Amino acid sequence: MQISTRKFLFLSYYFPPRPEIGGKRVDKLCAVALKRGWQASVVSTSGDLAVDTSLAASVGDVALTLLDRSGARGGSIVKKRVRALFADLLAFMDVVRFFLAARRIKAVGAIPVVMASAPPRRVVVAALLLKLADKNTIFVADFRDPWLRGSEAGKSTLRAVISRYLLGKVLSGADLITATAQATLDQLSRSGVTGVREKSLLIPNAVDLHLFDNVSSRLFAAKNRVIFGHLGDLDYEHRNPVPLLQAVSRIKEESPRIFFGIEVHFWGESGYWQGRDLAGLIQDHGLESAAFAHATVDHNRALGIVKEIDALIIFAFNQPLQIPAKCYEYLLSGKPILALCEEGSETFRLLGKFPGVELVTSPDPDAIRRGVEKIVQDLSAPTETGFTRDLSSLDYEKVFAPLWERIEGMLHR
Missing domain, CATH: 3.40.50.2000 (Glycogen Phosphorylase B;)
Incomplete structure (x- = not known):
């Protein structure tokens, strides 16, 4: 497939200016791509930010589209239990919202590469739908955490069965699978889906070595503690x-x-x-x-x-x-x-x-x-x-470079 434009669309539930640590990985991945000449678009959620649904903004050189956040964590036990009752419905709604917003952006921008970082898993499912809608899309599935946790892999509940089914579809449809830990990649390779190990790439989390250079500290009152x-x-x-x-x-x-x-x-x-x-x-x-x-x-x-x-x-x-x-x-x-x-x-x-x-x-x-x-x-x-x-060895520019080298090679196959 010959594609001349270096454009990618990232689906992530978390992204700056939201504070969650999960968004920092996506932010750094985008930063490395921008330095290599890529154009970046991101679909994320607004969290508690006062923004309208699908409000387009700009974070640096990233074209950012924010969706209203559904099913936010936190609150009282009662609120958490109420959310749990509707968790599956909220997740399905998020898949649809991410897919529709991303499909529109992808079509307008003629974007060949779609990436998604989980958790939550719903953004990866939305990215899979984009791949199914356009088989020429290069689909990269990034796992910050394992898809299946604890005994979920062996459970026979409807939710567990659906989760394993979706994981199989994601692993089959992805052109590249990345994870922050080797143990996660090993778990994915044991899923029963053929070819997972061959298209897997370990991309650990990393850090900006100058992160603390301009950070001011506000000392606690001296307590000798x-x-x-x-x-x-x-x-x-x-x-x-x-x-x-x-x-x-x-x-x-x-x-x-x-x-x-x-x-x-x-x-x-x-x-x-x-x-x-x-x-x-x-x-x-x-x-x-x-x-x-x-x-x-x-x-x-x-x-x-x-x-x-x-x-x-x-x-x-x-x-x-x-x-x-x-x-x-x-x-x-x-x-x-x-x-x-x-x-x-x-x-x-x-x-x-x-x-x-x-x-x-x-x-x-x-x-x-x-x-x-x-x-x-x-x-x-x-x-x-x-x-x-x-x-x-933990410098993010050094750690994340192999991902973009791999994707750039895939563009010209």
């Missing part, structure tokens, strides 16, 4: 703060000197565990003087917080096939990291390559307690015992 922080929503199953709070509670009981020298802060939306939100859990554990729940902050403010606090927390239990995108920014910060993840998981493998990371491979509160105390001890040591991290 070691400040731990987690940035990101805590409404996923694998981000359960209870074991960490239990660990801090045990430090309070058994090591009061250490307890009065630490604080733990959480920025982001809270889920519910045993019917309690994060603020309630903090109160239940008697940690009101040491643990604090804050609202979600925008990315620039988040970077300032990362730059100013002493240690960072990663929750990654029960997600062995993917790596939280914030890991890369945390590594770049040069701060100690308390990483809660299973041994052998993708997060474990990445973070284990770098110094200054305390890997806790069990949700046991005593194990987490030892990790917290180790970081406090290291921060109290003389500065010459510190560490440096060589992150040149």
Whole structure:
């Protein structure tokens, strides 16, 4: 297929100026493409931004079309349950909306390449429909997380059956399959669809090595305390703060000197565990003087917080096939990291390559307690015992270049 124009259309539920970390990957992928002479169009959702449906805007050199967001996360337990009842309908509506908006843009712009990044999976399904409508389209399916999670692969419920069916169609229809972790690609290659491994390409998340250069920090009031922080929503199953709070509670009981020298802060939306939100859990554990729940902050403010606090927390239990995108920014910060993840998981493998990371491979509160105390001890040591991290291999321009080289080769087949 001979196509002279370098144009691509990206379908992503998240994209700047929305703050979600999932949009940062798509933003960087577009940035690398623009430097290589491509023209970029993106269909995304508005989130809480005050925009009209299908409002066309411009973010840098990207032609951006924003759709109203349906089924937003967050809110009370009642609101979440109501959304869950209509989740499938909302997902179907999103597929239709993304497909119709993207088809119009693709036709007007004569765009040969369509990419979609999941989750959510609905944007990839919409991109598949574009491929089915025009077989000459080059369809790239990007997986930030696995399509099938936990026991979903073996379930016989209608939803699970449909999910596996759609995955098979996506893998069959895609011309190129990319993922952020090798374990995700391995799972996809075991789906039973032929040819998946041959058209797969590992494109890990990456980071702008100059991300913190112009970030200003706003220091906490001097308290002579070691400040731990987690940035990101805590409404996923694998981000359960209870074991960490239990660990801090045990430090309070058994090591009061250490307890009065630490604080733990959480920025982001809270889920519910045993019917309690994060603020309630903090109160239940008697940690009101040491643990604090804050609202979600925008990315620039988040970077300032990362730059100013002493240690960072990663929750990654029960997600062995993917790596939280914030890991890369945390590594770049040069701060100690308390990483809660299973041994052998993708997060474990990445973070284990770098110094200054305390890997806790069990949700046991005593194990987490030892990790917290180790970081406090290291921060109290003389500065010459510190560490440096060589992150040149995580530079996004270097990491993402092979994707565009592959697509450029496909254009001229």
